[in-house]
Amino acid sequence: MRVEIFSICDAATADGGKLNILGGFDTIWAGVIPAVHPQCALALRLRFDSSEGAQHGIVVNFVDFDGKHIMPAAHGTITLQFAPEQKSASANLVLNIQMLRIERLGEHSIDLLVDGVQVSSIPLFVRKSP
Numbered sequence: 136m137r138v139e140i141f142s143i144c145d146a147a148t149a150d151g152g153k154l155n156i157l158g159g160f161d162t163i164w165a166g167v168i169p170a171v172h173p174q175c176a177l178a179l180r181l182r183f184d185s186s187e188g189a190q191h192g193i194v195v196n197f198v199d200f201d202g203k204h205i206m207p208a209a210h211g212t213i214t215l216q217f218a219p220e221q222k223s224a225s226a227n228l229v230l231n232i233q234m235l236r237i238e239r240l241g242e243h244s245i246d247l248l249v250d251g252v253q254v255s256s257i258p259l260f261v262r263k264s265p
Contacts (some may be wrong), residue, residue, distance in 0.1 A: 136187060138255045139225065140180035142246060147178035149227035154180050162260040169238045170261060177230040177245065185217045185224070195230060196250040197259070200241045206232070237261050 136141045145158030163172050177195060195209040215224040237243070242258040 136184075136192075136249055136254065137182045139182055140178060141245075141255050141257055142178050143245060143257065144176055144178055144258060145174070145186065147176040147183070147229045147231075149178075149229050152225075152227070153215075154178055154227040154229075161167070161258055162262060163237065164262055164264045165237070165240065166264045168240060169236055170264075172235040172237065175232050175235060177228075177232065179228040179230075179247065180225055181213070181228070182223050182225045183215055185222055189215045189217065189239065191215075191226075192248075192250050194251075195227065196246045196248070197243065198246065199237075199239055199243050205237055205243060206235060 140154060142156060142159045144156050144160065150154045163170060163255060183191065191213050193211045193213060197205045199205055209230050213226040217224050233251050240261050240263055243261060244261055246253055247255040
């Protein structure tokens with residue numbers, strides 16, 4: 136399994152095998168704490184070899200620097216379809232997030248688990264607006 140794309144962004148869609156990403160970022164500038172980010176999305180593209188099987192469990196955790204969840208974990212299952220001659224297949228996933236509430240400044244983490252194993256993590260910085 137390979138993570139080809141893992142990004143937090145302003146918006147994303149997945150349609151017809153295409154993943155469309157708008158406004159990738161890693162920092163939220165907060166005027167006040169707690170901060171509420173009204174709209175964002177998490178965009179993922181995962182590639183699996185046919186030998187890895189067709190069904191996989193996915194979990195996404197948003198946690199602060201102490202490991203406390205800043206939103207409930209997102210759980211899902213993906214099912215891939217492999218043509219007989221196809222050695223790998225990809226899955227595009229979009230998690231739309233509304234009203235993301237962040238209680239503390241600092242470096243947060245967005246962690247991706249596939250089949251119970253953490254395979255990737257990206258930072259989300261929350262900083263005080265200048």
